[in-house]
Amino acid sequence: MSVAELKDRHLAATQTVSALRDRLKQKRLLLLDTDVAGYSRSQGRTPVSFGPTDLVCCRTLQGHNGKVYSLDWTPEKNRIVSASQDGRLIVWNALTSQKTHAIKLPCAWVMTCAFSPTGQSVACGGLDSVCSIFNLNSPTDRDGNLPVSKMLSGHKGYVSSCQYVPDEDAHLITSSGDQTCGLWDITTGLRTSVFGGEFQSGHTADVLSVSINGSNSRMFVSGSCDSTARLWDTRVASRAVRTFHGHEGDVNAVKFFPDGNRFGTGSDDGTCRLFDIRTGHQLQVYYQQHGDNEVPPVTSIAFSISGRLLFAGYSNGDCYVWDTLLGQVVLNLGTLQNSHEGRISCLGLSADGSALCTGSWDSNLKIWAFGGHRKVI
Amino acid sequence: MAGLGSTAKAPSLPPPRPKSPPEYPDLYGKRRELAKVQMLEREIRFLEDELKFVEGLQPASRSCKDVADYATANSDPLMPATKRVHRSCCFWKWLCGSSCFSFSWICCQGCVPHLEIPRCCGCSNLCDCSISSSCPSSCPSCTSIRCSKPKCHCCSCSCFSSLCFRKPACGLSCRIPKCPSCSNCCFCNGCTSCYPKCLKVNLCNGCCTKGCCYNCYICY
Numbered sequence: 160m161s162v163a164e165l166k167d168r169h170l171a172a173t174q175t176v177s178a179l180r181d182r183l184k185q186k187r188l189l190l191l192d193t194d195v196a197g198y199s200r201s202q203g204r205t206p207v208s209f210g211p212t213d214l215v216c217c218r219t220l221q222g223h224n225g226k227v228y229s230l231d232w233t234p235e236k237n238r239i240v241s242a243s244q245d246g247r248l249i250v251w252n253a254l255t256s257q258k259t260h261a262i263k264l265p266c267a268w269v270m271t272c273a274f275s276p277t278g279q280s281v282a283c284g285g286l287d288s289v290c291s292i293f294n295l296n297s298p299t300d301r302d303g304n305l306p307v308s309k310m311l312s313g314h315k316g317y318v319s320s321c322q323y324v325p326d327e328d329a330h331l332i333t334s335s336g337d338q339t340c341g342l343w344d345i346t347t348g349l350r351t352s353v354f355g356g357e358f359q360s361g362h363t364a365d366v367l368s369v370s371i372n373g374s375n376s377r378m379f380v381s382g383s384c385d386s387t388a389r390l391w392d393t394r395v396a397s398r399a400v401r402t403f404h405g406h407e408g409d410v411n412a413v414k415f416f417p418d419g420n421r422f423g424t425g426s427d428d429g430t431c432r433l434f435d436i437r438t439g440h441q442l443q444v445y446y447q448q449h450g451d452n453e454v455p456p457v458t459s460i461a462f463s464i465s466g467r468l469l470f471a472g473y474s475n476g477d478c479y480v481w482d483t484l485l486g487q488v489v490l491n492l493g494t495l496q497n498s499h500e501g502r503i504s505c506l507g508l509s510a511d512g513s514a515l516c517t518g519s520w521d522s523n524l525k526i527w528a529f530g531g532h533r534k535v536i
Numbered sequence: 537m538a539g540l541g542s543t544a545k546a547p548s549l550p551p552p553r554p555k556s557p558p559e560y561p562d563l564y565g566k567r568r569e570l571a572k573v574q575m576l577e578r579e580i581r582f583l584e585d586e587l588k589f590v591e592g593l594q595p596a597s598r599s600c601k602d603v604a605d606y607a608t609a610n611s612d613p614l615m616p617a618t619k620r621v622h623r624s625c626c627f628w629k630w631l632c633g634s635s636c637f638s639f640s641w642i643c644c645q646g647c648v649p650h651l652e653i654p655r656c657c658g659c660s661n662l663c664d665c666s667i668s669s670s671c672p673s674s675c676p677s678c679t680s681i682r683c684s685k686p687k688c689h690c691c692s693c694s695c696f697s698s699l700c701f702r703k704p705a706c707g708l709s710c711r712i713p714k715c716p717s718c719s720n721c722c723f724c725n726g727c728t729s730c731y732p733k734c735l736k737v738n739l740c741n742g743c744c745t746k747g748c749c750y751n752c753y754i755c756y
Contacts, residue, residue, distance in 0.1 A: 165569040172576035179583035183590065191596045198600035204608070213616045360579060398582065418606045421599070435599040439590075442599055465612035466603070484604055513613040529614050 184404070187439065195433060195443040196486035207467065207482040209490045214480070215530035216497040217514075219523055220251050222258055227518035229271045230505045233278040234325070237509060239516055240281045241524055242272035248283055250295065253509070253516065253526055262293055262305045271320045275328045280308065282331055284318025290333050292345055311343045313350045320368045325376045332379055332393075334366035340381050342393055352396040354381070355389075360398035362389060368412050374419025378436070382410030388424050390436050403434045405441045412459045417466045425457030431471050431481065445469060445481045447488050459505045464512025472503030478517055492517065492527060499525060 160168075193201075225244030232239055237253040246267030250260035268286035275281065284290040290311040300306050316336030324330040324342075330351075333341045339361060340354040355361015364384035372378040378400075382388045386406045389399035408427030415422045416433065421442065425431045431445040448454075455475040462469055462483070469481040470492075476499055478492035492498055501521035508515055515527045 160570075162566050162569055165566065165573055169569060169573050169576065172573055172580060176576055176579050176583065179580060179587065183583060183587055186587065186590045190590070190593055193595075193597045193600055195600045195603050198597055199604050202604065204604065207615065209616050214614065360575070360582065398578075401586075416603070416606075417610075418602070421603060433603070435596075438593050438596070438599055439586075440593075440596040440599055442596060442603060463612050463614050465607055465610040465615065467607040467612055467615060484607055511613070515614065529616070 187441075190438075191440065194486070195484055199484040204484050206485050206487060207489045209480070212530050214490060214492065214495070214527050216492075216495065216525045217528050217530065218253065218256055218526035219497070220249075220253075220256055220525070221523055222249055222251075222261070223247065223522045223524075225522055226501075226504065226520040227522060227524060228269065228504055229283075229320075230507055230516055230518045230524060231273045231281075231322075232507050232509050232516065233274045234276050234510050236278060237514075238274070238278060239507075239524065240272050240274050241518055242269040242283055242285075243522065244269075245522075248272055248281060248293070250281065251524070253514070260295055260305065265291065265307060268317075271318060273321045273323055273331065275323050276326050277328050279328065282321050282323065284321050284333060286317045288312070288314045288317055288335070288337075290314075290318050290321050290331070290343065309345055309348050311341075311345070311348055311350070314339070314341060316365065319366060322369055322371050322379075324371060325373055327376070332369050332371060334369045334381055336365040338362045338364060338366060338383070340366055340369055340379075340391065342396075352393060354391050354396050355399070359396075362387070364409075367409060370413045370415050370422060372415050372419050372436075373417070374415075380413045380415065380422050380436070382413040382424055382426075384409040386410060386426070388413055388422070388434065401436065401439050403439060403441070405432055405434075405444075406430065408456070411457060414460050414462060416462055417464060423460050423462060423469060425460040425471055427456040429454035429456060429473075431457055431460055431469060433483065443483070443486055445471070445483075445486055447479070458503060461506050461508045461515065463508065470506055470508075470515055472506050472517060474502045476500070476502055476519075478503045478506070497525070499523065 220239070220241070223241065223243035223245050225246075227241050227243050229242040230239055232253075238259070239251045239253050241249050241251065243249070244267075246264050246269065248260070248262040248264065248269070249258050250262075251258055262281070264283065264285075266285055266287035266289070269283050270285040272281060272283040279296060280292055280294045282290055282292050291307045292309040292311070293305050294308040295305070297305060297308060311331075311333070314333065314335040314337050316338070318333050318335055320334040322332055324332065329345050331343050331345065333343065335341065337356070339356040341350045342352040342354070343349070344351050353359075355366070362381065362383040362385050366381050366383045368382040370380050372380075377393045378390060379393070380388050380390050386404070386408060388403040388406075388410050390401045390403070392400050403424075406424065406426040406428055408429075410424050410426050412425035413422055420437060421433055421435050423431055423433050429446060432441055433443040433445075434441055453475065455473040455477065457471050458474055459472040460469060467483055468489075469483045471479045471481060473479070473493075476493045478498075479488045480490040480492065481487070482489050493503070499517060499519035499521050501519045503517050503519050505518040506515060513528060516524055517527065518524045
């Protein structure tokens with residue numbers, strides 16, 4: 160077959176793909192008989208209502224000299240690791256605000272960090288395209304720096320996000336600007352699987368975030384600059400299980416809903432969305448005009464432990480608390496006393512769900528917890 | 537003797553006719569094109585499978601019910617709702633710390649006005665390393681808590697307070713990464729792949745030349 164014939168075949172296939180996608184989109188639209196808010200209203204659900212001092216900032220973690228880009232809690236104890244433009248990871252005792260480690264990074268351009276399930280090591284990645292692992296119990300070198308214990312090399316673009324596989328200190332998943340995700344064996348330093356990439360059915364632009372299913376660690380979702388989120392099975396790297404369309408901009412953040420059957424997304428289009436992994440349905444769009452017709456991108460999201468609240472950080476410093484069932488903003492942490500003075504770049508919930516940590520371009524981290532009254536019964 | 541005025545011509549050489557290079561088959565381009573077609577045809581199969589899958593799907597209301605049932609079935613420490621208080625209730629620690637933990641919730645409520653850790657060293661603003669005078673040197677109100685931030689003069693040696701942070705004194709050099717040279721500033725493969733949309737991270741303006749990071753808008 161000549162190149163000219165191949166080009167014709169390419170054009171025909173492209174048109175077929177486009178037509179099939181349209182048909183699929185129409186069929187899915189017909190199945191969207193309601194959304195979560197519509198259903199909840201029909202059931203007479205009571206809206207969440209916060210008093211003025213219900214959610215308060217009870218700790219401010221100061222120590223970074225630059226924008227905070229990423230944070231992660233330990234799965235068990237109350238420690239947080241944060242990554243900053245100042246080229247350091249800091250490990251904090253979140254209860255006392257003490258710093259237990261300040262790790263100078265070999266590459267200052269860090270974008271993501273993660274705590275291992277046992278809390279013994281931390282991982283980070285960034286513009287060096289490498290995911291570096293630090294064992295927190297290792298002795299420091301002559302200069303007082305914690306040495307890198309492993310470097311996971313293989314990505315051909317920046318490492319945008321990383322997360323350890325739950326209950327497995329030896330495995331983690333990364334997302335990258337090279338349009339792929341990777342599953343790594345930290346013991347060997349090798350990449351076990353590549354999800355997507357050239358000639359594979361995967362994202363078609365930079366991948367910006369990953370979230371592993373807490374109920375089934377073989378499944379994870381990724382969000383990308385191609386405006387889609389994709390669901391992956393770690394046993395099948397050749398293609399995504401499902402692709403979720405709907406967003407009209409980069410998908411900056413993805414996070415599984417606590418039940419493991421849904422996940423949320425946050426995007427440059429200013430919306431958060433809730434998708435069902437089993438059906439592929441888009442169940443809810445969370446969007447509210449911020450004023451002055453601005454539509455600030457969503458930078459980060461997290462669900463409360465029950466799933467009733469969705470926390471969303473925005474590039475303008477807002478941090479909306481959404482009632483996930485009624486699709487309404489119930490609180491804006493960005494307007495509370497002692498809130499951040501810059502963009503919220505990352506946020507995360509403690510393992511027991513009792514506190515939310517936010518990280519900001521103002522170089523601080525803040526911890527928010529319930530400070531109001533509860534009726535004792 | 538050749539006759540004068542002889543006009544016989546010497547046989548002339550044929551005009552040069554440079555040969556075109558032989559037509560080599562563009563195997564690389566053909567294979568690449570074939571790979572793209574195969575990918576698209578695979579995508580067509582995936583989409584056809586997806587269409588069949590969607591045929592048998594239940595409407596979204598079923599999933600919406602599952603979400604609503606789940607979100608209302610479990611307690612949530614961050615929710616302002618009636619709940620049974622247990623001794624092991626974990627969220628009070630955020631308000632009071634260990635010193636209040638053994639007290640009743642009344643003590644914890646009394647702690648509320650004192651939640652905030654005093655700002656270090658009376659700095660109303662963060663130490664802005666671009667303005668070296670923005671961080672006052674004295675700490676009028678912080679008696680029990682030492683400032684854990686390095687002082688301004690960011691690029692000189694700074695220490696974390698030994699009370700706040702376990703580190704040998706002044707072994708740390710405060711380093712604000714400077715704008716790197718262009719060879720390091722773009723991590724796109726070959727730099728040509730930066731266009732049209734490269735990174736979501738933005739290095740300092742002007743550090744990338746056109747040849748390296750053309751159209752490579754990055755917000756770091």
